[in-house]
Amino acid sequence: MDIRAKVAAITKRLGKEYPDPRIELHFNSPFEVLVATILSAQTTDAHVNRVTPVLFRKYRSVKDYAAVPLETLQKDLSSINFFNTKARNIKASAEMILREFNGTIPTSMEELIRLPGVARKTANIVLSTVYGINEGIAVDTHVKRLAGRLGLTAFDDPVRIEKDLMKAAPQKDWARLSHLLIYHGRRVCQARKPNHQECVLADICPSRDI
Numbered sequence: 109m110d111i112r113a114k115v116a117a118i119t120k121r122l123g124k125e126y127p128d129p130r131i132e133l134h135f136n137s138p139f140e141v142l143v144a145t146i147l148s149a150q151t152t153d154a155h156v157n158r159v160t161p162v163l164f165r166k167y168r169s170v171k172d173y174a175a176v177p178l179e180t181l182q183k184d185l186s187s188i189n190f191f192n193t194k195a196r197n198i199k200a201s202a203e204m205i206l207r208e209f210n211g212t213i214p215t216s217m218e219e220l221i222r223l224p225g226v227a228r229k230t231a232n233i234v235l236s237t238v239y240g241i242n243e244g245i246a247v248d249t250h251v252k253r254l255a256g257r258l259g260l261t262a263f264d265d266p267v268r269i270e271k272d273l274m275k276a277a278p279q280k281d282w283a284r285l286s287h288l289l290i291y292h293g294r295r296v297c298q299a300r301k302p303n304h305q306e307c308v309l310a311d312i313c314p315s316r317d318i
Contacts, residue, residue: 126292139173251273
């Protein structure tokens with residue numbers, strides 16, 4: 109089975125298991141997608157979702173994040189890993205969006221990755237979630253792990269992994285493939301104890317004996 113056929117089979121099988129995959133972060137507006145995604149770096153979505161309800165009630169707009177004193181925002185995010193840096197990036201991103209993009213989330217990869225704290229993973233999530241745009245594939249820890257275990261890439265670098273997956277999947281499926289791999293990574297193909305007996309990909313997985 110060549111790599112494209114394999115990715116097609118993976119997408120089809122996981123699509124039956126998880127019919128409506130999407131980001132599991134909670135949000136009410138485009139900027140909240142950006143905020144939640146920045147916060148989720150090296151922090152579980154579940155923990156971010158415990159923090160954001162209060163945060164999103166307090167800060168309702170891009171202007172609110174730009175105006176808040178940095179120390180106040182850092183205090184509000186103090187239970188999040190790397191909260192000092194993340195607060196600084198969120199505030200600086202809000203300021204830049206107001207200054208350069210008239211308060212609207214940018215619509216291209218090139219513009220998004222200019223925002224402080226935004227790399228390709230975050231930009232891909234924002235573009236696909238907010239605008240339905242597939243410019244790439246968001247590679248988080250689950251996508252990285254599953255791509256390696258399934259033999260879809262030989263690389264550890266997220267950018268190289270993303271390029272391999274983009275070559276193997278049609279562009280219309282890029283965001284969906286990322287979500288499907290994340291869902292499966294959280295529920296079945298976990299880091300320490302992958303559940304091979306429950307895995308619908310076991311027969312095409314070269315790592316099924318680990």
